[in-house]
Amino acid sequence: MALGGGTFTSQNKVLPGAYINFISVARASSSLSERGIAALPLVMDWGVEGEIFTVRAEDLERHSLRIFGYSFNHEKLKGIRDLFRNIHTAYLYRLNSGTKAANTFATALYGGTRGNDLKTVITVNIDDPDKFDVTTLLGTTVIDVQTVATMDELVPNDFVTWKSDAELAETAGTPFTGGSNGADPTGEVYQGFLDKIESYHFNALGCTTNDPVINALFVAFTKRMRDNVGAKFQTVVYRSPADYEGVISVENKTLDEGTPEQSLVYWVTGAAAGCAVNQSNTNKRYDGEYTVDVDYTQYGLEDALRAGKFIFHKVGDEVRVLEDINTLTTFTEEKNSDFSSNQTIRVLDQIANDIAVLFNDKYLGKIPNNDSGRVSFWNDVVTHHRELETLQAIEDFNADDVIVAQGEGKKSVVVSDKITVVNAMSHLYMTVTVA
Numbered sequence: 001m002a003l004g005g006g007t008f009t010s011q012n013k014v015l016p017g018a019y020i021n022f023i024s025v026a027r028a029s030s031s032l033s034e035r036g037i038a039a040l041p042l043v044m045d046w047g048v049e050g051e052i053f054t055v056r057a058e059d060l061e062r063h064s065l066r067i068f069g070y071s072f073n074h075e076k077l078k079g080i081r082d083l084f085r086n087i088h089t090a091y092l093y094r095l096n097s098g099t100k101a102a103n104t105f106a107t108a109l110y111g112g113t114r115g116n117d118l119k120t121v122i123t124v125n126i127d128d129p130d131k132f133d134v135t136t137l138l139g140t141t142v143i144d145v146q147t148v149a150t151m152d153e154l155v156p157n158d159f160v161t162w163k164s165d166a167e168l169a170e171t172a173g174t175p176f177t178g179g180s181n182g183a184d185p186t187g188e189v190y191q192g193f194l195d196k197i198e199s200y201h202f203n204a205l206g207c208t209t210n211d212p213v214i215n216a217l218f219v220a221f222t223k224r225m226r227d228n229v230g231a232k233f234q235t236v237v238y239r240s241p242a243d244y245e246g247v248i249s250v251e252n253k254t255l256d257e258g259t260p261e262q263s264l265v266y267w268v269t270g271a272a273a274g275c276a277v278n279q280s281n282t283n284k285r286y287d288g289e290y291t292v293d294v295d296y297t298q299y300g301l302e303d304a305l306r307a308g309k310f311i312f313h314k315v316g317d318e319v320r321v322l323e324d325i326n327t328l329t330t331f332t333e334e335k336n337s338d339f340s341s342n343q344t345i346r347v348l349d350q351i352a353n354d355i356a357v358l359f360n361d362k363y364l365g366k367i368p369n370n371d372s373g374r375v376s377f378w379n380d381v382v383t384h385h386r387e388l389e390t391l392q393a394i395e396d397f398n399a400d401d402v403i404v405a406q407g408e409g410k411k412s413v414v415v416s417d418k419i420t421v422v423n424a425m426s427h428l429y430m431t432v433t434v435a
Helices: 057-068 075-083 113-117 187-197 212-229 264-274 298-306 342-363 371-390
Strands: 004-006 017-019 037-042 052-056 089-094 100-102 106-111 118-124 132-138 141-148 160-162 171-175 204-206 234-238 247-250 312-315 318-321 403-406 413-416
Touching: 004 212, 017 342, 037 187, 037 264, 052 057, 057 075, 075 264, 089 187, 100 113, 106 113, 106 118, 113 118, 187 212, 204 264, 212 234, 234 264, 234 342, 247 264, 342 371, 342 413, 371 403, 371 413
Parallel strands: 004 017, 037 089, 037 204, 204 234, 234 247
Antiparallel strands: 052 089, 100 106, 106 160, 118 132, 118 171, 132 141, 312 318, 403 413
C-alpha cells in the first residue's frame, strides 16, 4: 500500500493519500465496494509454499484436489468449507514448508504428507509395445496418464515432476515416500504471512491458532494497518481479548475429536468478511460442520457480552450467534459503545475504504484543489452516502453535513462528515396494558 492512509491528529502527513477519522457524537465513485473477501494462513498437507494464493468459491469444488491435495468433500477441508459458506474469495497462505515425497520415477510437486499417497503405475501400451502408459494416482484417483517411449517425453502434471535419469519399467504401483509437513510454524513464519498479505485488500483476516503470542501478533498487525496505514478490515482470533473494534474474539470451542478447539475461527472469519454493510450477524445460524460447545448459562452469556466475546448459543435445535460484537469494551467520548457493534464498524470501514479509493483513483494528482474540484469531490461523497442510506446502512443523512474545504496547504483537502449508522434490532422491550 504505497499511498498514505489511516487516522490523523493534525494536518502534517507527508505521504499523499486519504486520512480519515471516525469519532462518536457526544450523547444528551461513489459506488460501494463489494464485501466477501477473507485472508487466512493455514497449515496444510499439500500446496504452494511461502506465497499468497487466491481461491474463489466457483473454483473451490472443481479444483480443490489440485489446490489442497484433497477432494472438496474430504474431512481435511472442513474448515475451508466453513470459511466459504459466506465469502466468494479467499487469500490463503501455507505456513509450513514440508519435505517432498518421491519414488524411483518422480518427485512430488509440493512438500507434505499428502505426497505419500501418490503412486506411479507403468504398463506396456496395448497398441504399441515399444511405449509405456505412465499413470499418476493420488490414492485411488487417477491424476494423469501419458503414453511415452522414454522418460524425457513425460510432461510434469499438477502433482509430480519426473526424474529424467530414471528408466521406464513396468510396475504395478510404486508408492511415493518421505513426504512430511515440516516443523510447526513459528512466529517468524506467521510474520512472513502478514508481511505478504499487507498489500492485499480483504474484509476479514483469520488467525487459526490458539497460541496467545501469535494472536497478539495479529492484533498488533490489525491495529497498525487500521490506524496507521488505513486498511480497514477486522481480524478474527480465538479467545484473545484485545479491547479494540478491529478484533473479533471467538469464545466457543469445538468438540469434534481430533479437531483444534479454535476451528470456529474459519466460519466466523467468513461470516465477518461476507456480511453485507446493511446487515448484522446477530442471531445468524451456524450452518457449518463442527460441533460447537454451547454449554453456557444465561449469566455466562451476559458476562461474555460484557467482556467483548463473540459467542454462540443454543436456540432450540440450532446454534446461533448471540450478538455481532467485537472486543472493544473500554468506551470513551470518541469511541462509545456503538463502536463495539460489528455492523457499525462495517459501515465505517465501508466509508473509509470507498472514499479512500475514490480520492486516490479519481482526485489525487488529477483534479485541481479549487472550488470546482472540491464541489466535485463533495458530490461524489454525498452520492456514496445516499447509496448507503438507500441500503438502510445509515439513516437521516443530510448532505449539508458533508463539508469539503481546503486544508492548511494548497494540496490539502479537509472533509467534515456526519452519519448515523443503522443497526439491526436485538432487544425488544414491550409493555402490554390489560384493561
